[in-house]
Amino acid sequence: MTLGPHKDEGQPEAGPLPMAPRLPAPKDTGPAPRVPGPTPEQLQKQPWMHKLATGEKPPQFVLFSFDGAVSKQHWDKVLPVARQTGAHVTGLLSGVYMLADQDKMRYQPPAGLKRGVSDIDFGGSKQDIEARIGYLNQVIADGHEIGTHYNGHFCSGGTQPSVDKWDNNAWNAELDQFRQIVDGARAAGFRLAADAVRGGRTPCLEGNWDQAFPAMAAHGLVYDTSQVALGVQWPSVQRGLYEFPMPEVRVPALGRQVVMMDFNLWYALNGAKEEPARAPEFSQIVVDTYRSVYRAALNGNRAPLVIGNHFNEWNGSAFSTAMEQFLGEVCGKPETVCATYTEVIQWMQLQDPAVLDQLRKMPAARNWT
Numbered sequence: 001m002t003l004g005p006h007k008d009e010g011q012p013e014a015g016p017l018p019m020a021p022r023l024p025a026p027k028d029t030g031p032a033p034r035v036p037g038p039t040p041e042q043l044q045k046q047p048w049m050h051k052l053a054t055g056e057k058p059p060q061f062v063l064f065s066f067d068g069a070v071s072k073q074h075w076d077k078v079l080p081v082a083r084q085t086g087a088h089v090t091g092l093l094s095g096v097y098m099l100a101d102q103d104k105m106r107y108q109p110p111a112g113l114k115r116g117v118s119d120i121d122f123g124g125s126k127q128d129i130e131a132r133i134g135y136l137n138q139v140i141a142d143g144h145e146i147g148t149h150y151n152g153h154f155c156s157g158g159t160q161p162s163v164d165k166w167d168n169n170a171w172n173a174e175l176d177q178f179r180q181i182v183d184g185a186r187a188a189g190f191r192l193a194a195d196a197v198r199g200g201r202t203p204c205l206e207g208n209w210d211q212a213f214p215a216m217a218a219h220g221l222v223y224d225t226s227q228v229a230l231g232v233q234w235p236s237v238q239r240g241l242y243e244f245p246m247p248e249v250r251v252p253a254l255g256r257q258v259v260m261m262d263f264n265l266w267y268a269l270n271g272a273k274e275e276p277a278r279a280p281e282f283s284q285i286v287v288d289t290y291r292s293v294y295r296a297a298l299n300g301n302r303a304p305l306v307i308g309n310h311f312n313e314w315n316g317s318a319f320s321t322a323m324e325q326f327l328g329e330v331c332g333k334p335e336t337v338c339a340t341y342t343e344v345i346q347w348m349q350l351q352d353p354a355v356l357d358q359l360r361k362m363p364a365a366r367n368w369t
Helices: 040-045 072-085 101-106 126-141 168-187 209-218 262-270 276-298 314-330 341-349 353-361
Strands: 060-068 090-093 145-148 228-230 236-238 241-243 246-251 256-259 305-310 336-338
Touching (some): 072 126, 145 341, 246 276, 262 276, 305 314, 314 336
Parallel strands (some): 060 090, 060 336, 090 145
Antiparallel strands (some): 246 256
């Protein structure tokens, strides 16, 4: 479970975090969706983007992704580090952040919810939207990916019916709304191509996947990154989409397992209470956890390491500080590539299917024994 705060910086709800159902060992369940192949410019700049030679190990991919993804102050910290290290990251955009407050009635939530209702705030003033389009265009120009975090962020602890109760029609309607909102922003200068939104993460990692995934596929999505796996696993095709699961890992300082996302880590550390004086302690615990999981994957199955976060100021910015430190540290390491989801799929499309099958059959990378 993960909470989507106002403009990525508000206070999440307090309460226990239900453990998400774990994915079984990865096994493809249908034909793989495809994305456009790498461009000649990509191939020149990304020497790792090639078919593996016999006996060659895959690079250790690290996938940094951010729910909400509209905080300029956080992009201003991430972008310079990404440029220095050659990293690419993924921002998962909440559609309502691209609607000015005065335009909120343009959003019709699904499942019988009232028009103009959202469990996160809308995008502020027209000037706020204009500025947001400007800096998100820079994000896109730098080679980072924009996916979807859907719109109104209706989680099980909030306005009902929440996303875990939505049927296929509701998911189709929500994705229609996201597309319409982005189309409106594009008309105002947003340079996000219509076919560039290729995947996303659901609010609070919730949803009935049998209902949600067909709607995602019908809207051109090729990946999801909402489910949870025990350890770090290779993505597999589930219901027509690649699933890049969030790993459940061991937090060495706590000696217990936690879904590796900032809010979940915060809740595990102190019940998600604001104790800014403990920010350095929490940052170190989180960085040490990231390092431990990275080593397990690098020395194990080399599965892409999904690091999910929000842009936030929680607990004295403890979690944003940890993320920024690890981004700068890991993305320059040998045999390591900080990439977008689309880039990893492009790389997988270059591989022999038998090689991918072998990788998926390897034990999940776990930072405990």
